[in-house]
Amino acid sequence: MKTCKKIGTIDRKTIEKNRRIQMKALCFKLASLITPKTSTVVHQKQSSNKDACKPRTDQFDYAAAYIQDLRKRIDELKRKKRGMIHCGEQEIISTKSSTSSFSSYSTSTMTDTNLAGANLPLLEVKDLEDAMVVVVVTGLNKNFMLYELITILEEHGAEVVSANFATVNDKIYHTIHSQVRCSRLGVETTMIHDKLKELVYA
Secondary structure, three states: OHHHHHHHHHHHHHHHHHHHHHHHHHHHHHHHHOOHHHHHHHHHHHHOOOOOOOOOHHHHHHHHHHHHHHHHHHHHHHHHHHHHHHHOHHHHOOOOOHHHHHHHHOOOOOOOOOOOOOOOOEEEEEEOOOEEEEEEEEEOOOOOOHHHHHHHHHHOOEEEEEEEEEEEOOEEEEEEEEEEOOOOOOOOHHHHHHHHHHHHOO
16 A cells, blocks of 8 residues: 555656656747747846746736737738738839939948949948848849848838839849837847848849
C-alpha cells in the first residue's frame, strides 16, 4: 500500500513537472512571436522572477494588443491590395504635379544638385518620433514599385498618410510620409530601414 502511495506521489510530481516545462515552452514561444520591442519588455519582466513562466497579466496584455494590431494591419493591407489591383498604382499616388512634389523634396538633403554624380539608388529614412519620412531616389530604370515601399511601412507599424513620386531629369524621387499607427507598440524603425534597403538595392 505504501508503495502504491509513493508511486502515486511520484506520478503527480512528474505530471506537475511536465506541466511546468510545457508552460515555460509556451511562454517563450509567445514572446518569440511578438515584436522585438514587446518581447524585450516581456523577457525583462520574466527574467526578474525565478518562475519565468508564471502567468502575467502584463505579458498577455502586450500579446493581446499586438495580435489585435496585427489583425488591423492585415485587414488594412488586404483592403489596399484590392484597391491597387483594381485601380493600379495611381490610387495611392497624390495628384500633385511633379513641380509641386519636387518642391517638397528641396527641403531634403537629397536635392538634384547634391545628387550630381552620386550612385543611384539612394535611400533616406527620417525618424521623427511619432512620424517617419522616407525618401528614395532612383534612376529611370528602377526595379520596384511605389506600393512595395508602402507595404513595408504598413507591415511594421507605420500608417502612410501620403505617397508621391516625381521625375526630374533622369531621376525619380519617391517621398512617403507616415505616422505611428499604435503609440503603445511604436514603429520598428530599424526593421523598416533594413527591409527598404533589401528592396531598393536588390
